[in-house]
Amino acid sequence: MLDHPTRIGRLALVGLGLIGSSIARGARANDLVDTIVAIDRDPAVLERVRTLGLADHVTDDLAAGVAEADLVILCVPVGAVGPVTAALAGALKPGAILSDVGSVKGAVMAAAAPHVPDHAAFVPAHPVAGTEQSGPDAGFATLFQGRWCILTPPEGTPPEAVARVRGFWEGLGSVVETMTAAHHDLVLAITSHVPHLIAYNIVGTAADLETVTQSEVIKFSAGGFRDFTRIAASDPTMWRDVFLNNKEAVLEVLGRFNEDLAALARAIRWDDGDALHALFTRTRAIRRGIVAMGQETAEPDFGRRGAKG
Amino acid sequence: MLDHPTRIGRLALVGLGLIGSSIARGARANDLVDTIVAIDRDPAVLERVRTLGLADHVTDDLAAGVAEADLVILCVPVGAVGPVTAALAGALKPGAILSDVGSVKGAVMAAAAPHVPDHAAFVPAHPVAGTEQSGPDAGFATLFQGRWCILTPPEGTPPEAVARVRGFWEGLGSVVETMTAAHHDLVLAITSHVPHLIAYNIVGTAADLETVTQSEVIKFSAGGFRDFTRIAASDPTMWRDVFLNNKEAVLEVLGRFNEDLAALARAIRWDDGDALHALFTRTRAIRRGIVAMGQETAEPDFGRRGAKG
Incomplete structure (x- = not known):
């Protein structure tokens, strides 16, 4: 694959948790x-990354680490994407592509985009994959296989940069889709x-x-509760x-959830078994899909x- | 185990879905x-039961089926426990034990207990186990292994009858606990x-x-949504x-859920990151437990x- 058009020379990953270490x-x-x-x-993370040979x-030196990189992917909590971009932007080489993996796109792009120099491209990405575990030991190479990765490039992003990021994620096994940041944030609010x-x-x-x-609660959790944990x-x-960075979409979808839940509570209170049965039948179809x-x-x-057992 | 004190001579199972067929x-x-x-x-269920050799x-004849049984377990939706008990009660032999597997105990006992003749005992049970699948093909012998089974015997139930039902469930691999029907219904409302x-x-x-x-919604469900499906x-x-039979406890716990959710929404709206972080840290401990x-x-x-992948 040495001459594959999307092959990356030097990849810099900032943040080696579950996602960063899985990308590596x-x-x-x-x-x-x-x-x-x-x-x-985090020195402890760096030590694990060395031991695991990832x-x-x-390095813990942001500017030195990204200086020669062709693709820089920020794998940090979304609240850190803006500040980290500000700190490393000056070190990006001409033609470099900056990307991230944040679960929120609108607020992250607003915080990061102003810092990206003209000689670099910004292609925000969100791989819809993960587990409940954290840290460099939790990652694995197939995490993104068969999962979607959503790109939300701002208007004016060079198509070649988008194509390279798309190719990289396809190389990791993902299916790539492009949409606006606003639509992404609404889709992810519900999914x-x-x-x-509500699980928390x-x-x-x-x-x-x-x-x-x-x-x-612990003993009888097999009745359904444990799924939420x-x-x-x-x-x-x-x-x-x-939640702090996708406030608007989260509160909007939560409003809908609450309306629906109120109707469901009312159906229970007034013995409307048909309404309950109709909903419970409909929801089965979604899982089948x-x-x-x-x-x-x-x-x-x-x-x-x-x-146990 | 032929002389085990809890060995049952003749077991009659009413309803051969996931739970009934797993008990068999x-x-x-x-x-x-x-x-x-x-x-x-259901003739189709009976045909599968014959084919599977369970x-x-x-038979589809309730009275004939339970006539000689030492233990009768009703594995039907909780709304059917009362009517089915009324229909079979006259056929129960002296010393027979009637039990069930319903997820609600208070309303079910109120509906069924009046029909149970004096020469039989009623020992309601609830194995806290299951999967999302239904029908005689979905059952398996180890479903109850390591799971709790809750007994809610009404006052005055002969201790020997409770002991036999307890022994039966322990034989299936369950851990058995006894509590009042009212407490059961509250515990199960939350667990x-x-x-x-809320998943529905x-x-x-x-x-x-x-x-x-x-x-x-389907494509991006790996972000968390699919767990609920x-x-x-x-x-x-x-x-x-x-829901229709545990209305009171469900609506009470749902009220608490709604209060907590309103506080969480407020924390998001007013950028109270510390409150969010504190809750999200606390909930991790429950899963560890x-x-x-x-x-x-x-x-x-x-x-x-x-x-896929």
Whole structure:
């Protein structure tokens, strides 16, 4: 693949958590790059990156790390994308492409774009993939296989830069789609952000009930509750930043969720079994669609393994 | 195990769906019974039960099916427990034990208990286990292994009858706990019923948004949404009955959920990142507790297998 048009000479990854370390592993496994530079401000992370052999160069020096890079990908919480861009922008070489992996695009682009020099291109990206685990040890090369990656290039971005980023993600196994940042933020509000918010919320509610002990919540969690605890175990800093930076879309979708929930509560209170049955039948079809599209396992119970018994 | 004190001579199962067929398989696999009678009103289910060899006798005749049974377990939607009990009560032999597997206990006991003759015992049970799939083919012998089963015997139930039901469920691999029906219904409201309700609700909300297409919801569901679709694919009739029969506890817990969600929305609106971070940190601990207690896999992403890539 040495002469593949999207092959990257030098890739700099800023932030080597779950996503950054998965990109490093995937880029190596798929032979998409010549050289990987790993940049992180946390010495413990850098040490793990060295031990795991994830990169050719490992540094905590942002400017030095990105200086010769052809593609720089920021894999940091979305609240850090603006400040990190400001700090490294002066070191970007002519023709460099800056990208990110943030779950919010509008606010991130507004914070970062003004710092990007004219001689570089900015191609924001969001791979819709992850697990509830964090850190360089949690990553794996196939994380992006068969998952969508959404690009939200600002108007005027050179098409060649968009094509290179698209090619890179396709090389990692992703299906790439392009949309506006505003639409991205609305789509992700319903497919990711509000689901996380209500999962965090129900787990918090359960912890705070005086009438049911925490031990009971844990013991009887196989009734459904435990499904919610997975995404409610996701990285707190990343998710705090997501909600603060996609406020408008999250509150809008949450408003719709609340309206629907009020109607459902009313159906329960007034014994409207037909309304409940109709909704519960309709929602089955959505899961079938997700399984049919290869975005979910068809095995019962997510094919859970390893729980006792 | 022939002389085990809890061994059952003749077991009659009414309703051979996921739970009933799993009990049949588990009772056979663990050699807990001499004879299994499968009773269902659906000819297609009876045909599958015959083909799968799940029972010694297969019938749609309720009275004949339970006539000689030592233990009768109703594995029907909770709304059917009262009527089915009324229909079979006259056929129960002296010393028979009647039980069920309903996810709601208070309303079910109120509907069924008056029909139980004095010469029989009523020991309501709820195995906290299941998958999103339905029907006799979905069951498996290890479904109850390591899961809790809650008994809610009414006052005055003979201790020997409770002990036999307890022994039966322990034989299926469950850990058995006894509590009042009222407490059961509150515990399950938070660990199962409200989680199902909000999962059904968010999937419905997603389907109805005009601004995001259903195709987008499906494609980008790996961002978190797909987790909710599993329990929102559960049996519609069973869940309609759960909500209608545990109205009070569900609406009470839902009220708490809504209060907490309003506070969370307010934290987002007013940029209270510390409040968000504090909650998101606290919720991680609950999942650790569930994993530590063997009620959940420790593998990332539920150890999902079989999705594309």
